[in-house]
Amino acid sequence: MPPRTTFLIILATVGFAAFSAPASRAQESPYFVTYNHYLEEPGNLEIEYSSTFGTQRGGNDFHAYWMEFEYGVKAWWTTEFYLDGQTTFGDSTIFTGIRWENRVRPLKREHLINPVLYVEYANIKGADKILKEVEGHDAEADFAPSNGTLSKEHKQEIEMKLILSGTFKGWNISQNTIAAKNFSNSPWEFAYAIGVSRPLALKARANRCSLCPQNFAAGIEMYGGLGDRQSFGLHDTSHYLAPVLAWNLPSDWALRISPGFGLNDNSHRFLLRWGISREISGFGPMIGKLFGRPQ
Amino acid sequence: MRLLLPVLILFVFSEIAPRVGAQDHANQKPTKRNTTYDEIAQVPAKARAKRNPLESDPDAIAAGRVLFEQHCQECHGRSAEGAGRGPSLRVQEIQTAEPGAIFWILSNGVVRRGMPDWSKLPEPQRWELVCFIKSLGKKPG
Numbered sequence: 001m002p003p004r005t006t007f008l009i010i011l012a013t014v015g016f017a018a019f020s021a022p023a024s025r026a027q028e029s030p031y032f033v034t035y036n037h038y039l040e041e042p043g044n045l046e047i048e049y050s051s052t053f054g055t056q057r058g059g060n061d062f063h064a065y066w067m068e069f070e071y072g073v074k075a076w077w078t079t080e081f082y083l084d085g086q087t088t089f090g091d092s093t094i095f096t097g098i099r100w101e102n103r104v105r106p107l108k109r110e111h112l113i114n115p116v117l118y119v120e121y122a123n124i125k126g127a128d129k130i131l132k133e134v135e136g137h138d139a140e141a142d143f144a145p146s147n148g149t150l151s152k153e154h155k156q157e158i159e160m161k162l163i164l165s166g167t168f169k170g171w172n173i174s175q176n177t178i179a180a181k182n183f184s185n186s187p188w189e190f191a192y193a194i195g196v197s198r199p200l201a202l203k204a205r206a207n208r209c210s211l212c213p214q215n216f217a218a219g220i221e222m223y224g225g226l227g228d229r230q231s232f233g234l235h236d237t238s239h240y241l242a243p244v245l246a247w248n249l250p251s252d253w254a255l256r257i258s259p260g261f262g263l264n265d266n267s268h269r270f271l272l273r274w275g276i277s278r279e280i281s282g283f284g285p286m287i288g289k290l291f292g293r294p295q
Numbered sequence: 296m297r298l299l300l301p302v303l304i305l306f307v308f309s310e311i312a313p314r315v316g317a318q319d320h321a322n323q324k325p326t327k328r329n330t331t332y333d334e335i336a337q338v339p340a341k342a343r344a345k346r347n348p349l350e351s352d353p354d355a356i357a358a359g360r361v362l363f364e365q366h367c368q369e370c371h372g373r374s375a376e377g378a379g380r381g382p383s384l385r386v387q388e389i390q391t392a393e394p395g396a397i398f399w400i401l402s403n404g405v406v407r408r409g410m411p412d413w414s415k416l417p418e419p420q421r422w423e424l425v426c427f428i429k430s431l432g433k434k435p436g
Contacts, residue, residue: 038415043380075406109403110414170417202417206357214420250365281369285379 028254029172030246032273033133033223034195036174037114037165039105040072045283050256050275052131054268059144062088064096064129071283076105086129092147097124097155099132103163111166118161118176126153131271133159135180136189136228137236139266156183170202172219187229195221197244208250217246224263238267253278332388334405338396345395349422359427362420366413375431380409390432397425 029036032050040046051065064086071079082099101120127150129143143150158181165174178191197219205212224239226232242260249255253276260271280286349355363375370381377383389397401421404412413421 039411041411042409072411075404075409075411105406108406110412167414199417203419204358204362204423206354206361208361214417282380 028217028246028248028256028277030197030217030219030244030256030258031174031195031221032242032244032256032258032275033131034174034193034221035103035116035118035161035163035165035176036167036172036195037105037116037163039076039078039103039116040070040279041281042072042075043284044072044279044281046070046277046279048275048277050130050273052129053272054129054131054143055270056143056268057140060088060090062086062129062143064131066130066132068277076108078103082132084124084128084130086127086147088127088129088147094125094127094147094151096128096130096151097122099124101159112168113164113166116163116165118159118163120157120159120161122155122157122159124155124157126150126155128155131268133178133180133191133193134223134225134238134240135159135178135191136225137231138225139236139238140262140268141266143268157181158183171196171198189228190226190232191224192226193221193223195219195244210249210251215248215250217248219244221258224267236266237264239263240267240271242271242273332382332386334400334408335388335392335396338399342399343393343395345398347394347398347422347425349419349426350394352423352426355423355426356430358420359423359425359430362416362424363427366416367424370410375428384428385431389428394422394425394429397428398422401425 029038046068048068048070049065050068051063053061053063055061064084066085067083069081073079080099080101080103082101084096084099085094086096087093099120099122101118104117106115106117127147160179162177163174164176165172167173172195174193174195176193178193180189180191181187182189197217199214200216200218201213204214209215220241220243222239222241225237227235227237239262240260241263242258244258245256247255256273256275256277258273260273262268262270363371367381368375370378371384372378372381375384377385383389398421400410401413401416401424403414404410406412413424416424
């Protein structure tokens with residue numbers, strides 16, 4: 001069977017599962033870039049579509065998007081698989097690559113500050129524009145060339161993060177320190193992301209409702225590059241500030257939106273991100289059942 | 296083909312991993328119970344002594360029920376009687392436990408045994424859940 005057919009069959013299976021399986025209401029973090037210490041519940045699969053619209057000086061604006069499959073392997077280990085793509089207006093639409101990330105929570109208990117270790121492998125083209133993180137000396141000008149030119153660059157990267165996160169009186173504060181290495185002969189690049197968020201209400205209401213304030217979480221995140229091993233610091237780096245809002249619907253869907261603003265001349269002036277996700281409860285056991293494993 | 300590899304890995308995980316976490320809960324014979332409910336005994340005294348601030352809130356049980364349906368019933372069963380992935384919450388070990396102990400378990404999870412921590416829910420919502428769980432042991436009327 002050709003790989004493309006196999007791939008389509010797998011996607012169809014996941015799609016079928018998404019709409020036929022029992023869903024549990026996701027408690028989505030509103031952040032797009034910053035990670036907090038909350039992992040996916042074991043056995044659950046979250047399918048998410050997200051996109052980034054970006055303005056581009058010296059080139060065409062773009063719309064980049066990614067599909068995200070997030071699975072709770074254990075209560076302390078979450079794995080995620082991404083498919084990235086983008087459309088550059090007046091240019092073309094292209095598939096830009098894959099990412100596979102793993103997050104592990106080493107401590108058993110909840111603490112004031114909770115560390116999470118993150119490792120990601122990315123196999124992407126230079127034309128990848130999802131801006132899931134901004135690293136090293138990444139700048140707006142890097143995105144200006146045409147898709148044809150950018151696609152010639154092929155990146156295989158490993159990225160590591162130390163996620164520190166804690167929640168106090170409903171406020172979540174998260175900080176990510178990021179180090180990324182292209183497998184080619186490039187130096188380690190560094191970056192940061194910081195986020196603060198809070199649900200609009202801390203108590204739940206006694207009835208199911210869509211517009212109850214406890215279904216919303218709002219906050220702000222800031223992220224940017226910190227140079228590389230040879231020139232560490234803020235020189236020639238880009239930075240963004242982005243308010244974030246998540247709406248966890250009782251109908252098992254979650255929506256997120258975040259307008260982002262570039263903070264210096266190296267940054268895109270404006271990024272608009274939005275995402276929609278659905279969490280499938282008990283996806284793992286359900287697939288096990290398909291393969292004949294008893295429950 | 297390179298694209299397929301991570302997808303297949305995801306599927307392999309999905310098939311085997313939850314079963315490991317679910318083993319303790321799958322056959323809840325009395326002899327197996329200790330492994331699951333032992334965690335209650337591990338709760339620190341200070342956490343155990345914590346008072347439920349929503350104890351006298353008339354809406355707390357109903358709100359806790361809504362939260363239970365959204366986040367817990369998938370593992371613990373529709374009536375909290377226990378299901379393949381989570382133990383019963385109607386048993387004596389839970390119903391006689393201090394509210395502070397249940398709150399602590401909700402906040403910290405039993406991560407190595409597959410129960411995630413629910414500290415992502417704000418504190419008042421966790422107390423609402425405690426109110427609902429404790430109400431399961433009360434006789435109607």
